[in-house]
Amino acid sequence: MPKYLRARAPHDDSEAKKIRRLAGARHAPADWIARARIIALSWDGLAVPAIAAEVGCHQNSVRRWLHRFNASGLDGLGNRPGSGRKRRITEAQRSCIIALARSLPPGQLARDATGELSADDDRGPAQWTLDTLSQAAREAGIRVGRSQVRRILLAEKVRWRRTRSWATSTDPDFAPKGPRSWSSIPPRRRAPPSSAPMNSAR
Numbered sequence: 001m002p003k004y005l006r007a008r009a010p011h012d013d014s015e016a017k018k019i020r021r022l023a024g025a026r027h028a029p030a031d032w033i034a035r036a037r038i039i040a041l042s043w044d045g046l047a048v049p050a051i052a053a054e055v056g057c058h059q060n061s062v063r064r065w066l067h068r069f070n071a072s073g074l075d076g077l078g079n080r081p082g083s084g085r086k087r088r089i090t091e092a093q094r095s096c097i098i099a100l101a102r103s104l105p106p107g108q109l110a111r112d113a114t115g116e117l118s119a120d121d122d123r124g125p126a127q128w129t130l131d132t133l134s135q136a137a138r139e140a141g142i143r144v145g146r147s148q149v150r151r152i153l154l155a156e157k158v159r160w161r162r163t164r165s166w167a168t169s170t171d172p173d174f175a176p177k178g179p180r181s182w183s184s185i186p187p188r189r190r191a192p193p194s195s196a197p198m199n200s201a202r
Helices: 013-023 030-043 048-055 059-077 091-102 130-139 146-155
Strands: none
Touching (some): 048 059
């Protein structure tokens, strides 16, 4: 009888957990997720044709990734050098963008020890936006676009928008300008409806 191609058994629990976690991931690269699913489905007892139908790929692709995993483990599921689309930024650059979004914008006003408002860089952005973040990253030598910055921050659940807060003056002579608010105006009393009959026209 012909020998069925299957993924080898995991070396340990750690390898099995990594493959299962990657197979069910939502934010990992789609090609890695599909390849991990091939291995996980093979461990679950599915044959090559059933795996191909489940993942939505050709049977030859299933066989290729099973062979690659059996030979090199999890590392075998990656793209070999020179194949596929290369990543445009490194992990270090990715971390730099995340740290940048979490930092205080250089143009944002803050009070110093004397109580005066000042900014580290008057020409810098007062708040982080996707445009200002991508511009700051490029000035730091990272070639990245606005959409890629957005994907990185969403994947890491980093907020780059700053909520606006309103402050009141501590000056006792300060008085708000403009018309009084509706809460300071006493409500008008409505006249009670008249119960007297109307005079009939003569």
